[in-house]
Amino acid sequence: MSTVLTAGEILRRLPHRHPFVMLDAVTELKPSHSGMALKNISISDPVFAGHFPGEPIYPGVLLIEAAGHLCGLVMADLEEPAGPAIGYLASVKRFRFVTLVRPGDQVRIRATAGTRFGGMTEFSVALTVNGADVASGSLVIALPNS
Secondary structure, three states: OOEEEOHHHHHHHOOOOOOOOOOOEEEEEEOOOEEEEEEEOOOOOHHHHOOOOOOOOOOHHHHHHHHHHHHHHHHOOOOOOOOOOOOEEEEEEEEEEOOOOOOOOEEEEEEEEEEEEOOEEEEEEEEEEOOEEEEEEEEEEEOOOO
């Protein structure tokens, strides 16, 4: 079964708030397995005031953060949400950036759960813009008390 989440539903399931709400929509969610999300890159994003003036480039570390938010949603219990899911980015592995992301781009993020160990799950993540690879790598997300 696949689930779709609106921006409001994302806010109910994650603890992040402006300016660190990194996802605009979740277009596909298979709990404990995988998900697909959208991040719209807007020139009005405060990060562009300093990254970089006259050459707006969306920071790679924020792309990793957006992918981490999707991974957290994949891990969260959607049937019994007891409040926002609190997860922690435990590891970033083999991440590579292929193309710059700029205002006006819509980033599609795919996350697929892999190896689980204790309360941690390793994810394979891929980010694209207009079907072209932007970045990819592995993230490990830890859920406390798991």
